[in-house]
Amino acid sequence: MAFIRLRNLSVEFPIYQGSHRSLKKLLLPASLQGNLARDRMDRINVRALSDITVDLRDGDRIALIGYNGAGKTTLLKVLAGIFIPTRGQIYAHGKVSSLFAVNVGVNPEATGRENIILRGMYMDVHPREMRTRIDEVAAFTELGPYLDMPVRTYSAGMSVRLAFTASTCIPPDILLMDEWISAGDARFLEKAHKRMADMIGSSNIMVLASHSMPLLREWCNRGILLQQGRIVLDGTVDEAIAAYQRSSEVEPALSEPA
């Protein structure tokens, strides 16, 4: 069983760098208005999430939808336990795996095999256990002799293959993904797609933030629409997508550049 419960959760970022004046210019455009506040010490705070109360249960495949800056990534990071909320509470049960950037922890000087072990370490998997999976990973990447060469000699596509395969070799209870992971050439993409499907299928909860509506429709059974750090809709994927598209018609200036 896995679950994540959020209660009245808020996240505020203090911004320390840069002069206030230029920050104001940079940050004040409409999409962020209402999210900026100054505290007693005159620092600028961005309220990335405000008053989020939501329950993620077994079997939930959640699509996180919203414009840039709506708080999708921040919410994912809170769910992953990376950001500790400034207010409210989060309570989670289950092994969380976050696939935000595929290449996290990749050391370009180390060989492919070493990087597989290394990636496992950052996923809290003991090198011993990772070694038992290394052959499966090696076979899936189809990198052959390259696995014993330093990753810096790899092409971009090759290193994505390696990172993707290593980070998807252990099915988690709770799977968090930011955007879709594009991995290598068309043939590998197909393989990766299938592997991803298996992984999602064996996880209890999946949360996917993406702007690709077909993808969200394919994978998800629940949609959460975020706007300025608040949940404005929590329903089926189709409802959430419809609401997202409606709101982009009302405020076209805020919509995504395709």
Added chain:
Amino acid sequence: MLHRGPRPTRPPRFAPGDKGERRKGFHNGCFFAICGAGERSRLGSSSTNRSQLRNMKTDMTQQQAARADLDLPPLRSPASAAWDDLAEGISKSWMWSAMAMQDITMRYRGSVLGPFWLTISMAIMIAALGLIYSRLFNMEMHRYLPFLTVGLVVWQFVSQVMIDGCHTFLVVQNIIHQVRLPFSVHAWRNVCRNLIILAHNIVIVPLVIIPFGVPVGWNALEVIPALVLLAIDGSWLSILLGMLSARYRDVPPIVTNFVQVVFFITPIFWPPEALGVWAPYLPLNPLFAAIDVIRAPLLGEHPMPYSWSVLVITTVLGCVATFALFVKFRPRIAYWI
């Protein structure tokens, strides 16, 4: 909307952390509950309006009643969360030791001698300094060289822990932002890496002590508790400097500068006796105390009277102060970097 001054009051706190629940969470290893800890510090109680607070409380109870089936456990205190971070970090010793090894092997990948370059560069430094400064201070080689060797080896550890400590969290920024790990893992990685380097350097010590016939006695075993204390000092320094540097980017250059200056004002390559009547006050410098409790026993001498006490007091104060700051600011680290 921009607004000045204190923000409205936070929601009322829940009951203090329940111990049983917390232990279970920690052993399970995949079970976490997090609270908004940074809040109390920023909101003055002066702004809290009593009736406002009462209203919020009733709101909360109504909300809670509405989802009685999905109640959350009592909020954990920031102190217990910070403590769990440290304990969980220690329990992942396989992780930070492997990361530390990785740091070392990566640095020397492709070189013939590998990490023994550490040993060699230290040996060259000792030989060069020893040759010149024994003349300068008019000391005999068989006294000066062992003195210099032990001092430099310990100093190398202490100074490097402090300099690297500034980057405890900064260098792993992308990891902290991508996966949840206890923050203390990064601190222990730093200490472990420097202990490995120390182990490479320390092989020079017997090579110098034995040929010169230094009268080492049983009190050389004092080195063991001294090294344990140094490792503890390294841990709190890594966390403290790591947090300070994450928040204030001026800290790393300040520390680097400080370390350079302290190297010259601490008797490492010059004998303490050279200071004359001031010499008894030397242990007031905790960095001298740290070197003295290791150097003196290895040279067959006794540490200066207050060296041990100064080191122990520094360790205790450092641990307490760092823990207090860690409790308060641990929730902010991920936002700072």
